[in-house]
Amino acid sequence: MTVLDIRDTAINLKHPDRLYINGVWQLPANPSSIDIVDATTEETFYRVAETGPEDMDAAIAAARNAFDNSPWPFLEPAERAEYLRKMAAGLRARTQEAGTFWTRQAGVIFGMSVGALSRVPALFEYYADLAANYPWATQDTPEFSAFGAVVNEPVGVVGAIVPWNTPLSLAAYKVAPALLAGCTMVLKAPPEAPGELYILAEVAEEIGLPPGVLNVVNGYRGVSEQLVADPRIDKIAFTGSSAVGRQIGATCGARLARYTLELGGKSAAVILDDYDLATAAAAIAAQETSLNGQVCMSLTRVIVTKSRHDEFAEALGSVFGAVRVGDPFDPQTQLGPLALARQQERVLGYINTAQNEGATLVTGGNRPAHLDRGFFVEPTVFSNVDNRSTIAQEEIFGPVLSVIPAENEEHAIALANDTPYGLNSAVFTNDVDRAYQVARRLRSGTVGHNGFKTDTRMGYGGFKQSGVGREGGLQGLLPYLESKTVLLDGAPAQFR
Incomplete structure (x- = not known):
């Protein structure tokens, strides 16, 4: 079989x-x-x-x-x-x-x-x-x-x-x-x-x-x-x-x-200036295919300094947009459908709201054209996202990523914490000491280094809401x- x-x-x-x-x-x-x-x-x-x-x-x-x-x-x-x-x-x-x-x-x-x-x-x-x-x-x-x-x-x-x-x-x-x-x-x-x-x-x-x-x-x-x-x-x-x-x-x-x-969560990935953008983009895109984005701990807010924002958004859009969407039983598929019709409509509604609020659509944003049934949504990336906007503050529960520009590292940490949620987060840097220092300042129940990480035997849960x-x-x-x-x-x- x-x-x-x-x-x-x-x-x-x-x-x-x-x-x-x-x-x-x-x-x-x-x-x-x-x-x-x-x-x-x-x-x-x-x-x-x-x-x-x-x-x-x-x-x-x-x-x-x-x-x-x-x-x-x-x-x-x-x-x-x-x-x-x-x-x-x-x-x-x-x-x-x-x-x-x-x-x-x-x-x-x-x-x-x-x-x-x-x-x-x-x-x-x-x-x-x-x-x-x-x-x-x-x-x-x-x-x-x-x-x-x-x-x-x-x-x-x-x-x-x-x-x-x-x-x-x-x-x-x-x-x-x-x-x-x-x-x-x-x-x-x-x-x-x-x-x-x-x-x-x-x-x-x-x-x-x-x-x-x-x-x-x-x-x-x-x-x-x-x-x-x-x-x-x-x-x-x-x-x-x-x-x-x-x-x-x-x-x-x-x-x-x-x-x-x-x-719920609206977890942030903070990319510091010493880290390779292509490597970060690949790690974040791969994580977001897990459960097709239907994960409360997903790193859906990606915060990067303004000087590197456009380059990173392009890299993330390229790798996430190339994810193969299709039948979840097909070994070649990387992203399956959402669980429910109402969830598909919810995610598409958030995508429409993001565009109306001024975010820049980098890739995706629709139902896949080649799939005429199933609750599918294309892998989607937005750039120039305002951290106070709807898609940056509310949990979407689908394959939608937001790239948020920051002035500097201090501002990036402030943006990461500027959310009613505090479930998960990550810091991308080659310096483990710097990673630990930033991790201690992030208000979330789990902080990973250079990717989505969790160890449930150490316990997991959230701050705030x-x-x-x-x-x-x-x-x-x-x-x-x-x-x-x-x-x-x-x-x-x-x-x-």
Whole structure:
């Protein structure tokens, strides 16, 4: 079978007409389905049951009961870690299948899909390994008691909400640490792209994860709001837009629920005057093909001094404009379609706004002429972009790059920070000491040197409107724990 034939393989979900609640596949209370559309063909390629209010209520009740009345929160971390290892093995066996869903739903290049999803099992194994060395209980010397300890316990029932651009990977950064901590969960899949999370639910069933520990549903904004507002949910873990994140923060704040928010970005690449422009252009263009620009951490604002602006814009336009756009299953394709018709219209709308506001179109700006179907947008570069303009301040979520002129290095740093976001950034220079000095001044959760870089095992998240809290690594475990101080008249057996 060739890579191009993979699109025609059968959908292997066992129960797409059901929802995974309390360890079994349940029919929705009110039969209704969601059509999932192939981003390249614009055709429906499978359907799933739609979660309604009664179904969400059942999922929340199952998670609450599993936390309050089952042994799960009181198992030794090493016991929960064994479930994570089994989940890793189950997901590893279905990597290509999950990648097929991701490519068809979001337009991601198939090779990139499989490569990225092959790293998800290692994330579950990473958190499983933490079970052995994380300080779950630490003895201390209290002032007024004979014995004292600080113990770390699960925060409770978690509601996790993930978007359509990278659903399985983003879910894994929530599910793995939450389960290790002893939490139970309701995972709300995006209605546009639930396939990979149905696979996750099937793996949970196959490994015998106790009923109610992980519940997987889907649905639109109404059931998401229901999940966020429900007092039985102790913590919300959300990845998505900053606008929705603000609403979630307000709702959780009103009832003092815990929350972590991984939100949008408008990340800057600052090119210092000692760095080769052609090399920078190639690196930035290559990064922007990842997920077809549908990445919150994309380096979409490129800041370069005025004296080198025109040369860089020409170099970036040349290399990005030459990117091959087409079927994401074709090994020759470098940029696939956007995930949704509404996303294509959104990106094209931003391109039109940029031209109306006076930016110079260097390359792209339209639907590709050779593709008569699919949610494609040409790789697009604008130069002479005002940092206060719409395309420089708002997240576009598509293959659109803005080149912004700066007076000097100080001005470039100021421009990079002049945004409501602070998720990611990069500094291009041959001087590592200079790179570190600039990195410390950039207000973003991650700073890369000479390209888009991230290391999720070190944790990631944003400043300002790019989020609250961190995911990945040890930092990603902490939001799923509450610390408790225990003061006793003597040392218990565990500490003797």
